[in-house]
Amino acid sequence: MSGTEILADASRDPQLLKGVLPMLVLRTLQEEETYGYALVVRLQEAGLPGLSTGTVYPVLARLERDGLVTARLAPSASGPARKYYRPTAAGEERLVRAVAAWEALGRTVARVLAPDDAPPPRPPTDHPPGARA
C-alpha cells in the first residue's frame, strides 16, 4: 500500500484524522492564505481525498475562535465575499509545537511497530509465582 493510499484511508477514519487536522490546516494556510473551499481542495489533493468540507469547516471555525487563524473578507467574482484565512503568530507557535509533538509520536509509533525492535516474547505466565525453579 502506498503512502497516498494510507493517507486516503486515514481521511476515512475520523478518529485518526481528528487529532492532526488542525495541524494540517495550519500548515496549509501557512503556505498560502486561502479560503475554506480551496483549503479543502488543497488538502484533498495533498492525499486526503476522503476529506469533506463538513469536517474541515468546523475545525477552521474553532481555529479562528481560538485566535490561531485570522480571516479577512475579499470580494469574489462568483458570489458573496470570501473569507481568506492565515495563521496568526499564536497559530504559528501552535503549529511548531504540533509538528514537534507529531514527529515525536511518529518516532515512538515507528519504534513500537518496527519488527526488529520488538521486545522478545515473554515466557508464559500461567504458572503460579514460585512454582518455577
Add this chain to the structure above:
Amino acid sequence: MTAPTTTARDRRRVAWYLFRLDLALQGFPRAEARQIQEGLRADLDDAVMHVGAGRALHDLGSPRQLAARYEAERGRPVPRVLDGAVAAFLVGAGITLSWLSYVLGAIDTLSTQGGGTVELSYLALPLTAWGGPNGLGFDVTLNLPSLMLLAVVLAVAFAVGARLWRLLPGVGARPTA
C-alpha cells in the same frame, strides 16, 4: 475553477440547507451562528460551481450533523432552545387535549343520565359542566394555583427539551485539541 453554472434550483437548495442549519445551530451565540452561515454561503457558492449542488451539500453532511460538528469543536454543548419550545408546546397541547376530553366526557355522562350540572377540578383548574335536554356547556375559572401548576409543567418541559443543564459550568465540557 469552472465557469459559474449555479442555477436557481441550486440557489434554492443551498438556501434551504442554510435555513435548516440555522435551526440546527440553535443555542449558538447569534453572532457566531451568523459568522458560520456567512462563511458557508461563500464557500458553498464555490463548491456548487465546482462539483454541483448535490455533491457540495452531501460533502457538508446533513445540517444536523454539521451543527453537531461545530458544537463538538466548540468544546462544550449548547442548550437547544427551539427543541425546548417544541417540547413545551407539545406538553401544553397534550394538557389542553386531555382537559378537553375530560370536560366533554363529563358533559356526555351528564347528558346520558338525563341532564344536570357538576362541579369538577382537573389539574387544579375548577370547572362547572352541564348537560341535558336544554343544552350543553362548561364554565372555567382561572386561578393562581392552576396557572402556577401549568407554568411549572411547561417550564420543566422546556428545560428538559432545551437541555438547560448544559448552561451549568463544567457540564458536558470537552477538552479541545
